[in-house]
Structures are given as C-alpha cells and as structure tokens.
Amino acid sequence: FDGQKKEYEEVMNLINNVLIFVFVLEAAIKIFALRCNYFKDFWNIFDSFIVFVGLLDFVMTQTETQGLFDTSIFSLFRAFRFIKLMQRVRPIRILIWTFLKSLQ
Numbered sequence: 001f002d003g004q005k006k007e008y009e010e011v012m013n014l015i016n017n018v019l020i021f022v023f024v025l026e027a028a029i030k031i032f033a034l035r036c037n038y039f040k041d042f043w044n045i046f047d048s049f050i051v052f053v054g055l056l057d058f059v060m061t062q063t064e065t066q067g068l069f070d071t072s073i074f075s076l077f078r079a080f081r082f083i084k085l086m087q088r089v090r091p092i093r094i095l096i097w098t099f100l101k102s103l104q
Contacts, residue, residue: 050081
C-alpha cells in the first residue's frame with residue numbers, strides 16, 4: 001500500500017534520528033571522560049567515524065541538499081551502525097575484527 005510505505009519510511013527515519021542522537025551523546029560523554037585517550041582505541045575511532053557520517057546524513061536530509069551528490073553511500077554506513085551496536089558482544093566483535101583484518 002502506498003500509505004504503508006510512507007509510514008514505514010517515517011518510522012525508519014525516526015529510528016535513524018534516535019540512533020544518531022544516542023551515538024552522538026555516547027561519543028561526547030566518552031570524549032569528555034577519556035580526553036585524548038579516546039582516540040587510542042580502534043572501536044572509538046570507528047564509532048567517531050560512524051557518528052560523523054550519521055550527522056552528515058542527518059544534516060543533508062534535513063536541509064534537503066541530497067541532490068548535490070550521490071548520498072546512497074549513507075545506506076552503507078547505516079549498516080555499520082548495526083556493527084556499532086553489536087560491538088559489545090564478544091563473538092560478533094571477534095568476527096568483525098577478523099573481517100576487517102582480512103580486508104587489509
């Protein structure tokens with residue numbers, strides 16, 4: 001149904017915006033607490049990158065500047081947010097680390 005697709009999109013946008021807010025808040029608290037040590041950990045750098053891209057996506061969506069360049073890459077980074085959520089789970093963290101090492 002046409003209406004259902006619009007509702008689905010709105011719910012996904014809301015979830016996306018909430019996750020961005022939570023990730024920004026988490027990064028800000030960790031940077032405040034750890035100062036320069038924050039950037040000594042791979043996962044913190046990864047988190048910062050995901051937060052930055054998420055904020056960029058949010059700003060571009062809100063200001064409707066998406067037409068200036070291809071924003072489909074942001075979809076890939078939305079998938080990385082799932083990795084960010086799962087990084088606390090040890091088996092998945094090991095799997096992700098192995099995958100990243102295999103790309104080098």
